[in-house]
Amino acid sequence: MAATPAAASSEPVYRILLIEDDAGDALLVEELLHDTTLRFELTTRTTLGGARAELAASPIDCVLLDLHLPDVAGTAAVTAVRGLAPHTAVIVLTGVSEAQAGTEAMAAGAQDYLVKGKVEADLLYRAVRYAVYRSQTERASSQAQATRLRAEENARLERGLLPQPILDTSTVTVTSRYLPGGAMTLLGGDFLDVVEGDDGLLHAVVGDVSGHGPDAAALGVCLRIAWRSLVLGGHRGTDLLHLMERILLAERGSHPLFATCTLLTLDQNAGAATLHLAGHHEPLLTTPEGTRELAAAHGIALGIAPGLVPGQRSWPPTVVPLPTSGALTLYTDGLTEGHNGAKGERLGVEGLLTLISHLPQADPAAHVDLLIKETHDLNAGRHFDDVAVLRLDWGNRPRPR
Incomplete structure (x- = not known):
């Protein structure tokens, strides 16, 4: 697990899971993260199976997901990760010639996509922060909806009781x-x-x-x-x-x-x-x-x-x-x-x-x-x-x- 040096305590620490089987691409992403001002803890896995164990073991704020893994590919990878962690932000990593794959991944539930080789530190910084904020907003909305439905159910039952x-x-x-x-x-x-x-x-x-x-x-x-x-x-x-x-x-x-x-x-x-x-x-x-x-x-x-x-x-x-x-x-x-x-x-x-x-x-x-x-x-x-x-x-x- 890689982590940034200590930074301003007011900044959150983002727990990031990188799912990437190419060692060179994984190293590039880690270097880019260090070039941002984000405080982060990075865990890298090379397969969906390995990511599944990590998502079950500890809470993750953001998943950086390659669409071509040994055990899953394409939008099926997004669907699988969302199923494992429905309230975790997902940013897809695509190749230069895969722009269409990026938009399809977002339709499948990803918050954003980035093109490998064209990502700069500032872009990665904004993408991670926005994706995490959006997923947290969705989670809060889902919890509020569940609370409202529970209150309505309780009210109906209480009238009966x-x-x-x-x-x-x-x-x-x-x-x-x-x-x-x-x-x-x-x-x-x-x-x-x-x-x-x-x-x-x-x-x-x-x-x-x-x-x-x-x-x-x-x-x-x-x-x-x-x-x-x-x-x-x-x-x-x-x-x-x-x-x-x-x-x-x-x-x-x-x-x-x-x-x-x-x-x-x-x-x-x-x-x-x-x-x-x-x-x-x-x-x-x-x-x-x-x-x-x-x-x-x-x-x-x-x-x-x-x-x-x-x-x-x-x-x-x-x-x-x-x-x-x-x-x-x-x-x-x-x-x-x-x-x-x-x-x-x-x-x-x-x-x-x-x-x-x-x-x-x-x-x-x-x-x-x-x-x-x-x-x-x-x-x-x-x-x-x-x-x-x-x-x-x-x-x-x-x-x-």
Whole structure:
């Protein structure tokens, strides 16, 4: 590898790969590069095969490419290099009688072409800088486009994961939040929903599909829509969960995804809530006396053991008496799996309850927003999973503590 002497530190160092099998031409290119004011690191390879290994091993800013190599020739060489390094600048080196080959190479994806024997230092200097600038601009544009498409996809999925409640006569106040986690705000499969059935009862679900990305998010949307349709169709409890699991198994395809969820039926007239837990944790009950975790029977997560006969996959109901006024909070584990400040340990349910007890009085929406913010701040970015929170308030709104 050849390199220029140290130059002004403000100038970038161009990592240049020369693919040239003629030793004389390679030496000429290296001498021309030294005659420019470019700061560069030069690596030379004589075949496309050798260049392939170099492009895979380290990032390259610019490839100087001869069109007549032992293992590839013509525009096929340009196509091959662009395939190996789509965002790397390519400048083709042609012979005096190959002007047409140069324009064809640019049509195949090269940024520029230079004619051997007619290249001066100033021309090479401008060609390298312009080609690298153009390739960097194309890369930035491509990344911006990918980010925009990802944001649009996330927005569509998020609308499916966080729907509008269907409420007719219910006086329950519904507060829901969904916060994606992971790199580039990648959505996961957390989902929630609330509907009022024809029976006058309020039905709610919070769930979490394993994994992240569009497959998990799409399955979360599918399960959420299926749950809403099945509830409005009159399905309840264990029957509902069996049907949701059948849909999950059909929709997940070859992906080994499973889902946890909590089903809740709120009967204000009877002053009771019925819970079904499928591998999910218990909701929190807030009353004027404070907030605590409800005790409830557990069942297996959906899709985790599809080989079991229906009788072995049971989701026993738990009926919980409710006060005349209070709040139930259902959530996914992104709220509790983060770190608890400088202690370095997981926040957990106990830590969450302690945090809630110290939060100031606030209306339900402000309280949920503050709770999510405080858990995020405590975590300090060390672990951030998707967070879905659903809070149901009835009667006189209690003070969370």
